Structure formats: C-alpha cells, structure tokens
Amino acid sequence: MILVVRILAAAGLLVALLVGLVIREDVARAGGREVRLAIGAIDPRSLLSGHYVDLQFVDEVPAGISCRRTIYLDGQEKWVLLQAAGDRHVFAGGVVGDDFQPPPGAVMVRGQANCLGGQEGRVGLDIGIDRFHADQDEAQAIQAALQRREGDPAFAIVSVGRDGRARLKGLQVGGKRTELTWW
Amino acid sequence: MAGYKARLERDLDRWIAKGLTPAESREAILASVTEGPRVDASTALAVVGALLAAVAAVAFVAANWDAIPRLGRFALILSVFLAAAAGAAWAGRLRPILANTLLAVAAIIYASAIGLTGQIFDIAGDPQTALRAGGLAAGLLALGGRSSGAAIVSLALLGFGEFADASFQGVAPQHSFRWLVFAAAAGLALAWLWNSRPLAHAASLALIIGVITFIAVPNRHAVGLIFIGAGFGLATLAAAARWISPQRTASVVMLWSVWGALLLFAVGGFDDLEAGKIVHRAAWVVASGGTIALGMHDRQGMITAAGVVSMIAAVGAVLFDLGLGLMTSAGLLAACAVAALVVGLVVRRRRASA
Numbered sequence: 001m002i003l004v005v006r007i008l009a010a011a012g013l014l015v016a017l018l019v020g021l022v023i024r025e026d027v028a029r030a031g032g033r034e035v036r037l038a039i040g041a042i043d044p045r046s047l048l049s050g051h052y053v054d055l056q057f058v059d060e061v062p063a064g065i066s067c068r069r070t071i072y073l074d075g076q077e078k079w080v081l082l083q084a085a086g087d088r089h090v091f092a093g094g095v096v097g098d099d100f101q102p103p104p105g106a107v108m109v110r111g112q113a114n115c116l117g118g119q120e121g122r123v124g125l126d127i128g129i130d131r132f133h134a135d136q137d138e139a140q141a142i143q144a145a146l147q148r149r150e151g152d153p154a155f156a157i158v159s160v161g162r163d164g165r166a167r168l169k170g171l172q173v174g175g176k177r178t179e180l181t182w183w
Numbered sequence: 184m185a186g187y188k189a190r191l192e193r194d195l196d197r198w199i200a201k202g203l204t205p206a207e208s209r210e211a212i213l214a215s216v217t218e219g220p221r222v223d224a225s226t227a228l229a230v231v232g233a234l235l236a237a238v239a240a241v242a243f244v245a246a247n248w249d250a251i252p253r254l255g256r257f258a259l260i261l262s263v264f265l266a267a268a269a270g271a272a273w274a275g276r277l278r279p280i281l282a283n284t285l286l287a288v289a290a291i292i293y294a295s296a297i298g299l300t301g302q303i304f305d306i307a308g309d310p311q312t313a314l315r316a317g318g319l320a321a322g323l324l325a326l327g328g329r330s331s332g333a334a335i336v337s338l339a340l341l342g343f344g345e346f347a348d349a350s351f352q353g354v355a356p357q358h359s360f361r362w363l364v365f366a367a368a369a370g371l372a373l374a375w376l377w378n379s380r381p382l383a384h385a386a387s388l389a390l391i392i393g394v395i396t397f398i399a400v401p402n403r404h405a406v407g408l409i410f411i412g413a414g415f416g417l418a419t420l421a422a423a424a425r426w427i428s429p430q431r432t433a434s435v436v437m438l439w440s441v442w443g444a445l446l447l448f449a450v451g452g453f454d455d456l457e458a459g460k461i462v463h464r465a466a467w468v469v470a471s472g473g474t475i476a477l478g479m480h481d482r483q484g485m486i487t488a489a490g491v492v493s494m495i496a497a498v499g500a501v502l503f504d505l506g507l508g509l510m511t512s513a514g515l516l517a518a519c520a521v522a523a524l525v526v527g528l529v530v531r532r533r534r535a536s537a
Contacts, residue, residue, distance in 0.1 A: 003329065004272040008272050010328070011264070011265055011269070015261055015265060018297070019261075022304055128307045133303070167305075
C-alpha cells in the first residue's frame with residue numbers, strides 16, 4: 001500500500017510540475033513587454049520535417065561600436081540591449097552585470113550578441129529563441145507568405161518578462177500575424 | 184548458461200553415485216541454495232516490447248500535429264505517463280518485474296513529455312536542462328517505486344545531459360558542472376541497497392563515464408596526472424569491492440572498476456608526461472599482468488580479459504614509443520592477439536577434456 005502511494009505521489013508531483021511550468025510560462029508570456037524583432041533568415045526546410053521554423057535574429061552593429069574591440073561582443077555578455085525604432089526594436093548594445101539601468105524606451109533581454117564572420121557590421125542575437133513550432137497548415141501558410149513577401153520584413157513577436165527572459169509570442173510575415181494559442 | 188543450482192544438482196548426483204554424499208541429503212542441500220528470480224526470454228521480450236511501446240506512444244503524440252490540438256496533445260502525453268505510473272502502482276509488489284518495467288516506461292515518457300511540452304507551447308530551453316530534468320524525474324520515480332529500471336533511465340538521461348553541455352565543446356568551460364559522477368555514486372548505493380545487478384552495471388559504467396567527463400574539461404592543467412589519479416581511485420574501489428565480494432553487487436562493481444581503472448590509467452599516459460612516460464609504461468605493463476593474475480586467481484574471466492586487453496594496448500604503446508611504424512606495431516599486435524586466442528583455445532580444450 002505504501003509503495004502504491006509513493007508511486008502515485010511521485011507521478012502526481014511530476015505532472016503538477018509540468019502543468020505548473022506551462023502555466024507559469026504562459027502567464028509570463030502574457031505579462032511581458034512585447035517587442036518586434038526583424039528575422040534575418042528563415043530556414044523553411046524544417047517545415048517539412050518537424051513543422052517548425054528556424055529563426056535567426058540578425059541586426060546592424062550600432063554606429064561607434066566596433067565588433068573587434070568591444071568587450072561585450074566576445075560571447076561573454078549576459079544582456080542584450082534593444083532600442084525602439086519605429087514599429088520594431090533594434091540591437092543597441094550588450095551589457096555585462098545586473099546593475100545597468102536601460103535608457104527610456106530600451107529593453108534588456110537575457111542573451112548575447114556575436115559578430116557575424118563575413119558580414120561586416122552585422123551581429124547575430126542569441127536570446128534563447130531559435131524556432132517557432134507550428135501546425136502543418138500554419139507552417140505551410142507561413143512558408144507561402146515568406147515566398148510572397150518580396151522584401152517585406154518578417155518579424156518575431158517576442159515577450160520580454162520581468163526576469164529578462166525572451167519568450168516567443170508569434171510571427172508576423174507578410175503583414176499576417178500568427179500567434180501561439182492553447183489550441 | 185546453467186545456474187549454480189543446476190550445476191550443483193549435477194554435482195550432487197555425481198557425488199551420490201560415487202558415495203561421497205548420502206542420497207537423503209540431496210534435497211536438503213538443494214533447498215539451502217537460493218537463487219534470485221531468473222528472467223526468461225518471454226519476460227525479457229515483454230520488457231523490450233513495453234519500452235518500445237513507450238517510444239511509439241511518444242512518437243505518435245509528436246507526429247499528430249493536425250489531428251490533435253495543442254492542449255489535447257499535452258493532456259494525452261500526461262495521460263499516457265499517468266497510465267504507466269498507475270499501472271506500476273497496481274502491479275506493485277505482486278508483479279515486481281512488471282512494476283519495474285512500467286516505471287521505466289513512465290520515466291521515458293516523462294522525459295519525452297518535457298521536450299514535447301517545450302515544443303507544443305514554444306517554451307525555450309536548452310537541451311541539457313531538459314535532459315537533466317528528465318533524469319531527476321526518473322530518479323524520483325525510481326525512489327518512489329524502488330525501481331531499478333527507472334534508475335537506469337535516470338542515469339542514461341543524466342549521461343546524455345553531460346554531453347549536451349556547450350562547455351563540452353570548449354565554449355564555456357567556466358560554466359561546466361558535471362552531474363553524472365554524483366548520480367553514479369547514488370546509483371551504486373541504490374544498487375547495493377536493492378541488490379540490483381542491472382543497476383550496478385549501469386551505475387558502474389556511468390561512474391567511469393562520469394569521471395571522464397568530470398576530468399575532461401577544456402584547458403585543464405595536468406590532465407594526464409588527474410586521469411592517472413582517477414585510475415588509482417577506481418583501483419581502490421575495485422579493491423574495496425573485492426574485499427566485500429561476493430556480497431550483493433560487489434562483484435559487478437569490482438569488474439567495472441578494474442576495467443575503468445586500467446582505462447583511465449592508460450589514457451592518462453598519453454598526456455605530456457615527459458620523463459614520467461617510461462614509468463607510466465612500465466607501471467601499465469605491471470598493472471596489466473597483475474590484473475591477469477588477479478582474474479585467474481579469482482576465476483573471473485572478464486577481469487582476466489581486461490588484463491589481456493590492457494597488456495596488448497600497453498605493449499602497442501611501448502612499441503609506438505620506441506618509434507616503430509604503425510604497420511609494424513599493427514603486425515605485432517595482431518601476433519599477440521593470435522597468440523592469446525590460441526592459448527585460450529588450448530586452455531578451453533584441456534578444461535573440456537578434463
């Protein structure tokens with residue numbers, strides 16, 4: 001009898017932890033600050049194998065900052081600074097440590113930035129998001145929109161929580177916004 | 184291979200026929216010998232089938248993107264997990280192998296559920312954290328249900344998690360912290376407590392891999408000497424296990440510790456030891472010879488085999504150090520291997536004829 005109780009208690013605890021994780025993430029995603037980041041490249045091959053889109057956040061290095069000489073661009077930084085620019089946010093720098101106060105309108109996200117070899121003045125952002133999972137219908141619609149967009153930028157809609165973590169809310173491709181839902 | 188009781192039955196019949204043992208003592212002697220439950224082929228196949236069914240269930244949930252909504256997929260995978268756990272609870276003590284298998288299945292499903300949950304709800308996370316969380320969950324199920332199967336799953340997941348670390352590729356060595364070596368120690372303790380030989384095998388193997396991953400951090404100084412020191416550590420463990428052998432799982436731990444000690448000692452010698460290399464090679468040959476002698480003395484074939492393999496490797500390393508070409512070394516090693524095989528066959532024939 002004790003064995004039965006122990007097994008069921010362990011299983012119940014594990015289910016509660018997983019459900020709690022999903023609810024906590026959903027609350028944090030809903031309550032976070034929304035930013036739109038341009039997606040530099042989308043690899044549509046993954047749509048056919050696992051119904052997800054590989055995301056790469058690539059941005060310009062701000063004026064006055066050299067990739068070679070700047071400490072925070074060597075893969076050691078903890079935060080990425082994003083600055084509002086029109087209807088989107090752009091890379092504004094990196095920050096080491098937790099004491100930095102971002103300027104008005106800026107958002108700090110946990111992650112790091114790395115200069116892209118072979119692409120002068122370009123930086124890749126690693127903010128913990130690298131793919132967007134979608135149902136097959138959604139995936140095919142995104143793929144079709146990507147083919148039609150003709151230079152129209154694609155965006156990832158990201159929620160930045162109080163903990164500084166970036167959580168994906170959806171994609172905006174060709175003016176069409178696809179958001180994550182429970183269904 | 185016949186078990187000890189079957190061999191004893193044959194021996195008893197022979198001794199009774201020769202008048203060495205009274206016939207009326209036969210049943211009493213056999214009754215005094217207890218053997219652990221033997222797993223027959225059908226049970227083993229059923230266990231493998233259950234594990235494959237778990238993987239199939241996970242693949243089914245992962246594949247049905249269109250047919251099942253997100254929340255439905257999440258509920259389905261949790262239901263499959265709960266069904267496996269409830270089945271294990273129902274089997275309980277009455278069907279221990281079934282309960283053990285179902286808990287291992289539940290552990291696999293839960294580990295997959297972690298990955299699927301991240302996928303279903305687009306929750307970002309690194310693979311190492313997911314694998315370690317799965318390993319801890321399997322450990323909890325193992326402790327809750329006294330399941331060696333779930334404990335083995337836990338060790339496997341933590342082991343995979345060790346290699347999913349970015350620091351293992353030299354990216355961030357300062358962030359590396361290894362779990363497997365500690366999990367393996369806990370696994371050895373549980374194997375002893377539960378008298379589980381399968382778990383003892385898994386935990387011993389995990390200990391060797393855990394020690395290697397613990398040491399093999401990029402840019403670590405004097406890594407060769409640390410490997411050699413760890414080899415001595417495993418040799419001490421082997422000696423301790425031999426001292427308390429054949430109690431419970433000690434013989435299994437001794438066997439793996441001998442293999443691990445020789446492996447770590449050998450690997451350590453390929454670092455830049457300068458003049459110490461000669462000492463290392465001499466000690467390697469002596470240790471290999473000692474292991475062969477130990478295996479023959481204790482009649483432990485796999486320990487003798489460890490000594491033979493180590494001796495061949497040591498001789499090969501010495502030949503390489505002397506500057507012989509790879510082809511010459513390969514030829515000499517092949518000759519050693521043939522000689523070992525011939526001696527083995529001769530010994531076996533003599534034993535069979537005796």
